[in-house]
Amino acid sequence: MSDDARRLAEAQRRHWQSTYTAHPGMYGEDPSAPAAHAARVFRTAGAVDVLEMGAGHGRDALYFAREGFNVRAADFSPVGLDQLRRAARAQGLDGRVTTTVHDVREPLPLPDASVEAVFAHMLLCMALSTEEIHALVGEVGRVLKPGGTFVYTVRHTGDAHYGSGTAHGDDIYEHGGFAVHFFPRHLVDSLADGWTLDEVHAFEEGDLPRRLWRITQSLPR
Template sequence: MESVNAGDDAGLGEAQRRHWEATYATHPGLYGGQPSVAAVDAAAKFAEHGVRSVLELGAGHGRDALFFARSDFDVHASDFSPVSLAQLAAEAVRQGVADKVTTVEHDARHPLPFTAGSFDAVYAHMLLCMALSTQQIHSLVHEVRRILRPGGIFVYTVRHTGDAHYGRGITHGDDIYEHGGFAVHFFSRTLVDDLADGWILRGVHPFAEGDLPRRLWRVTQTTPER
């Protein structure tokens, strides 16, 4: 297993941004047009909670964001890749849901560009387990809580330490391992519980995705009602 300098968070993050940009440019619609299983489950929870507005973090080319829009949610779709967001916006027009989707170019390592209480729900499919340090993940979840309304719902998915790729490939420290150019921060259950501090943790559900398959948790938590 190859090891690299774990202290260069900014350098790793920028390298990952370039890698994702190139990947989306080379493979438009990389993950296809069908929503993920996580998004289908999240949409049902959003409907139960009376959600109208959803922020998706790490929306990519939009398979889940567009599904939320087709499900009649008002969606803000954020990503650090302008290439993927252009694909998302074009597809929103093609599907007739452009009025339901707003794209926002944003790097999750920085504060969210929204005022407090802006959204009913936040959704992130594998965004939190990208090349983010534990400190950056905590900062991001703090920001998510800030921009959610009281009683708002946060659904996120992450690859965890039971995944076949955990502990393999290029190690960047902080439980971050790189395979095929993609760096992943594998979550322990302790990290999930730490991120739920000050929230109401509604559930941690294991599931699998893809051919490996990837082993993930779907985490649901809500902000306290005032």
């Protein structure tokens, strides 16, 4: 990682920590629409154990637990995960949810073929380089069991914020303190190399609105 990339990564970590501290439960309690989709996909595939990367304060992780999945929630913000744990205890879900402080630039702290499903809502389009994104998807493939499913969402180059704000190179732009890697379609396709690309679904979220893709891909059995 270059010095510039390291500084950006640390600035983003501090930004998320301060944001979660200032705005506890900032995304509310209702699950995201992609999480509801993922739960249906995971259930159809017979999954029981789910890894959520970039879980934040846990609205989706808690939803997966309420739906009967065993959830490992990972995030690089201890503040967000502390909020998640407190919410899990309050909802009687602490037996179904475990948390791990983890930076996705590092290898996932899980054995090979140890989970059946992985979910990540807007994590891959954070301030990660294309090389780091490929490495992360490689790690997802390593920890998934054969036939396992990966559902993730990303903002793409059709988004209104693409090309605005501070440019950091590699299709990364910082706007309002948050740095986003906007995905071109060819990046989605390259990340599915060796997988079955089940779906690329375009949708919108929020007031801007943000324009995203929801990608569902699975490993061969």
